[in-house]
Amino acid sequence: MQDPGPAFRVGVDVGGTFTDAVAYDDETRSVRYAKVPSTPGDPAEAVVAALEALDIEGSDIDRFVHGITIGTNAILEGRGAEVWMLVTRGFRDVLDIARTNRATLYDITTLKPLPIVPRSRTAEIDERIMFDGSVLAPLDEDRVRAAIDSLSLGPDAAVVVCLLHSYAFPGHERRVAALVREAHPEVFVCTSSDVLPQFREYERFNTAALNAYIGPLMNRYLSDLEHRLQGRGYGRNVFIMTSNGGVSTAGRARRLPIATVLSGPAGGVAAALHLGSRTGIRNLITCDMGGTSTDVCLISDLHVPVTGEQTIGSYANRTPQIEINTVGAGGGSIAWLDAGDILAVGPRSAGAAPGPACYGKGGTDATVTDANLVLNRLKSGSRLAGHIALDRDRAVAAMAPLMDRLGLEVDALAEGIVRIAVARMVSAIKQISIAKGFDPRDFVLCSYGGAGPMHAASIAEEMDISRVVLPRGPGNFAALGSLISDIRQDHALTKTLQPARTGYAEIDGVFRSMEEEGRAQLQAEGVAPEHIAVRRSLGMRYLGQSWELDVDIPDEVQSAEAVDAAFHAVHDRRFGHRSAGATEIVTFRIAVIGRVAPLALPALPGGGDLAAAVVERRRVYFDGAFRDTPVYDRGRIPPEAAIEGPAVVEEAGATTVLPPAWRGYANGHGDLILERR
Amino acid sequence: MAAPGVDPITLEVVTEGLIAIVREMRATIIRASYSSVIYEFDDFSCALFDPDGQMVAQSWDHPGHVLPLPWGVGCALEDFRDDLKPGDAVLLNDPYRGGTHLNDVTLLFPVFDECGAPMVFPAVRAHWVDVGGMVPGSYSGLSTNIYQEGVRIPPIKIVEEGRVNRSAMALLMANMRVPEEREGDLNASFGACRIAEQRIRRLYDKYGRACVEDCIATHLDRTERRLRDRIAALPDGDYCYEDYLEYFDDGRLDPVLMRLRLTVSGDRMIADFAGTNPQVPGVVNSSLAVTGAGVFVAIKATLDPGGAVNQGAFRPVELRAPEASIADVRHDAPAGAHGEVRKRAVSVTLGALSQIVPDRVSGDLCGTSFPNAIGGFNKRRDRQYVYYEAPAGGNGGFLQHDGPSAMVNVDFGNLPSIQTVESIENEMPLLVERCELRIDSGGPGTSRGGLGMRREVRLLDDEGSYSVLSDRAVIPPFGVLGGGSGAPYIVSVVRDGGETGFPTPGKVTGHTIRRDDIVVMRSAGGGGYGDPLARDPASVRRDVAEGLVSRAAAAEVYGVVLDDGGEIDGAASEAARTALAAARYRARVVADDALDPYVGGRGRRRTVRFSPAMAARLGVSEGDLTEVMGANPAPLRAWVTVDAGHIDDTVLLDPFGRKALGVEHGDTVVLRPVPTPGVPGGLA
Secondary structure, three states, rough: OOOOOOOOOEEEEOOOEEEEEEEEEEOOEEEEEEEEEEEOOOHHHHHHHHHHHHHOOOEEEEEEEEEEHHHHHHOOOOOOOEEEEEEEOOOOOOOHHHOOOOOOOOOOOOOOOOOOOOOHHHEEOEEEOOOOOOOOEOOOOHHHHHHHOOOOOOOOOOEEEOOOOOOOOOOOOHHHHHHHHHHHHOOEEEEEEOOOOOOHHHHHHHHHHHHHHHHHHHHHHHHHHHEEEEEEEEOEEEEEEOOOEEEHHHHHHHHHHHOOOOOHHHHHHHHHHHHHHOOOOEEEEEEOOOOOOOEEEEEEOOOEEEEEEEOOEEEEEOOOOOOOOOEEOOOOOOEEEEOOOOOOEEEEEEEOOOOOOOHHHOOOOOOEEHHHHHHOOOOOOEOOOOOEEHHHHHHHHHHHHHHHHHHHHHHHHHHHHHHHHHHHHHHHHHHHHHHHHOHHHHEEEEEOOOOHHHEEEEEHHOOOOOEEEEEHHHHHHHHHHHHOOOOEEEEEEEEEEOHHHOHHHHHHHHHHHHHHHHHHHHOOOOHHHHHHHEEEEEEEEEEEOOOOOOEEEOOOOHHHHHHOOOHHHHHHHOOOOOOOOEEEEEEEEEEEOOOOOOOOOOOOOOOOOOHHHHEEEEEEEOEEEEEEEEEEEEHHOOOOOOEEEOOOEEEOOOOEEEEEEEEEEOOOOOOOOEEOO | OOOOOOHHHHHHHHHHHHHHHHHHHHHHHHHHHOOOOHHHHHHEEEEEEEEOOOOEEOOOHHHHOOOOOHHHHHHHHHHHOOOOOOOOEEOOOHHEEEEOOOEEEEEEEOOEOOOOEEEEEEEEEEOOOOOOOOOOOOOOOOOOOOHHHHOOOEEEEEEEEEOOOOOHHHHHHHOOOHHHHHHHHHHHHHHHHHHHHHHHHHHHHOOHHHHHHHHHHHHHHHHHHHHHHHHHHOOOEEEEEEEEEOEEEEOOOOOOOOHHHEEOOOOEEEEEOOOOOOOOOOOOOHHHHHHHHHHHHHHHHHOOOOOOHHHHHOOEEEEEHHHHHOOOOOOOOOOHHHHHHHHHHHHHHHHHOOOOOOOOOOOOOOOOOOOOEEEEEOOOOOOEEEEOOOOOOOOOOEEOOOOOOOOHHHHHHHOOOOOOOHHHHHHHHHEEEEEEEEOOOOOOOOOOOOOOEEEEEEEEOEEEEEEOOOOOOOOOOOOOOOOOOOOOOOOEEOOOOOOEEOOOEEEEEEEEEOOEEEEEEEOOOOOOEHHHHHOOHHHHHHHHHHOOOOOOHHHOOOOOOEOOOOOOHHHHHHHHHHHHHOEEEEEEEEEOOOOOOEEEEOOOEEEEEEEEHHHHHOOOOOEEEEEEEEOOOOOOOEEEEOOOOOOEEEEEEEEEHHHHHHHOOOOOOEEEEEEOOOOOOOOO
């Protein structure tokens, strides 16, 4: 009999406050959860601690998938590498000048974001490529060497090579990069054409500069992580969740760290999509509330929106990513007084260290978690992630300075802090729903993350949403999502041609050569050929238009006429009209997908008595008063039994709050469904 | 707050829902238009109107477009009030009837319910790259009447009960360049309106007419209240300022005057342009709709950033201007450069506001839209092309920060002013040689004005035609509170290594360029804020290290002397600052209530009389531009008249001048020269 090999798939999601892990055993179909405090100074330490908490040896792991936010955080907090740029002569200010537009309207004090590479860290290169890839001025290698010598690269520096029209001819960029590596083998180097081989230099250069900005940090982290996992006996590929909702190998993530900026939130969205198909809830607003921030995403008719036009912080990033809106409010967000003594919450967070005041780890600022503890929504003395005991007295003490300034009792202040945190999340949800023409009342709120279930009903109430779903294992939901996500690599190539003139054979030829390379890359990363699928799409426009439209090209499209017909149809649907004019292809895109076996989560056994699930009754604050409230153990709630609010449901890693106007029940998979009465 | 029956969530869902419809219209226009200005530059606007023509929703729309839009809608409704039927659509671009300039073509798309009652309806205004006229791109710096600027379309029904008026369409298209693209642009506008119509119907179906109308009324009222509250907090009074647009009469510079008296009275404001120049046969005129947009933007952007923009926000501000003036143009004066009039209205309003809220204004903005056009035939793609870019300049410094460089001014909204080099070169026979920030162009100040940019474009075809229509090419953006002027706009052509400017700076029409000629466009810097001698020397040092300010300017303007290693020489800097401060020229105000300081041909420009000794002291001569700085933050510009009989060290000022400067008889003012480029034709 053949050895079945290692059984576990393990997903680990590193958040700002906690590191969550999920292990799925493909043989027994069982799931294990673990949660440990994050270790921001050395994130890999928490990953290893999470594996220990799961009690799984590296040699028992078939596949290790990882969601990380260190790249995102570095960009948002301005803590990336010192990036130097080598750029075509005459264009050192592309990042600074940008598109010259304004970030806000009707405000005379609007500023431009600081360029990722300041003027003084750019050096110009003598060369020039034309739009068709021909060389107008050859690369002057001696002067390139001199330019490289002029850079005073520090130990953590990175270099980005940005030359005009490199998408049409990457030769110059690659040669410059090689010369940089020759002179500085230890420095992170990338080229704009490797990061994003598409035209429009500002967007390409900026995306490449961001890639360089987080490159050194991510490389150090991933090397360290692989080393430690090997030390625990895991010698296979480490996979990283990517912003497009797929996963990639760590090797690719090292070269293209910018593709992982939404690594953390993407896992949760993937899991929510899975939950939606499993439960038949096709319209979901996801709300992933962790310790530091909250990510929201709108899934309409089980369609996850992916865009190539997002920004991170104030910076253009053109790598494909799930449309997610992030707000700097989470359980660890600190309450403070704005000018004029207006109570504000976040974006500063107590994070994992020192953490909220009630953790007793040195934090003295009042946080959202402290407020929930004061309101008894969290249980005093209970333990988080195994070893942090919540100390209500410390939470009350942390409130004192704010109470004095505002003249509020501690309970009223705590309730105010929670309401403000909720308002910030509501505002983030409005931006992805109401602001885009969706009525939030047509959606079910799917809330997870450590702090999600606690605030879900309040958020829903503010948005007039009548139904909430809280998945099983909410604190580890993103980690679970990473286990079920396919490997996905998006490739794009700018190449302009008119279908009617060139014919289908040439179009097909471009796709085939892209596919060949894409498949080879995936196979090199260990994916069996039979598990690889490819999806084609084209960026097309009418001749004379300047913005292209994405058109899916399914297998049955086998002629230039069919390509055109597909474009006409999309144009008509999207813009309300079509034209008889000639069409043009601008960008070829493929998604190369390495399929992963689905999870088969077992249903929970039915039966049991709801009364037996009550672990205690305590006085919990709702609407201005403490009320006697039952507290349930989530694991012991029988399916379909009705829980009436006010109620609190506890489990390892999360606490659910049902305000008085709400009721709830567990479905057969252990998801909690809340409904407004 | 909410009307009876409207709960706060519904109020927000409906008002945000209307804005979301506009957003969807915008996405449609951007992606489906043919005119590069529309799709690359967002040079268009979309809005929703109620049946009375009140603007109820807009989004990230170009303020210069969307703010005058209600005037156009108003004119169309006036013409067709009782004659609009389901399936009708109205087209217009007439600047005398609520348009802006002829290139901005507006489509109204009335929507009716099944009972025939009018509903909220969409309108789109989009800049078509060409609407005929004497040059490619249509509007020209040398137009003397509107007939040279293209086809004028008064409000007409381009579609009647669903049937396109083919005759009108054929007539329009026959008079425009690249007509198939213009038809594409119109289709994009129709597409956006159809999408909006569907969404509007859905909104009414879901919430009901009464609820939608309640929400709109409540929302407009609360928007109005918010701005009124801000105005009510300001001290009542009259605040005056003046500035100029650059008009050339037969090659001679003949500056035209824009004068504003801004009155704060309780919770309302009156912007009165009395004394503003009569209209002239040149492109420095526009409608009151456009002038008012400039006033509104400046008020909103300083007093109430972040508030909603709809008809409610317009209510607290009343506009007045003399008929047939540059601020309220009438037939048949040209109206091509509406953006310039709007921008100067922003400048004078900022100048007046600086007297009320000096902490919230900035130095003057670069102050022109700078549309550069190159047209010709692209052999490679076998079609005509029009290159169009408007490289943004600097913005004024403000209390907290240096002005942003190369960023469109606040009246342009989110409009990107340049295309990517790679798009241009893919589509046109052009090669962009260089695009970089323009050193020393930012107005000096405690907070420095932002820098302009330098963009060079080479022609790769045999022949092309270059036009530009720019202001602030002679009279630069002003600084406030002692801050200096930004560098003015400059355009030139480099041929065979030699650079040639133009005799009418900033105004070029149909100039023939040949293969390998390079058009060099330099955009202006923003005005400085505060005394440059008070700027933190470390900031000056950093500016030099980043290549934004030259070592020479650091020493001569900021009094910061750097050693060979680029570090601050403390002692030398202190000495330099002391010397620069001591060298400032102060003069005494002599009140002269009978004085008419203005001269000019068709224009009117302020003169200031100097004795020969004063002129020598300032290093200026007859006809040079100077600035007079008084107690108010913004300076007055005046052209020097040398008079041997004038008493040394005195300045005669009329009542308006004293009011604008905040000075009285016997007060001290500071005089300084404002360097300007030469105009071979001289002054009118």
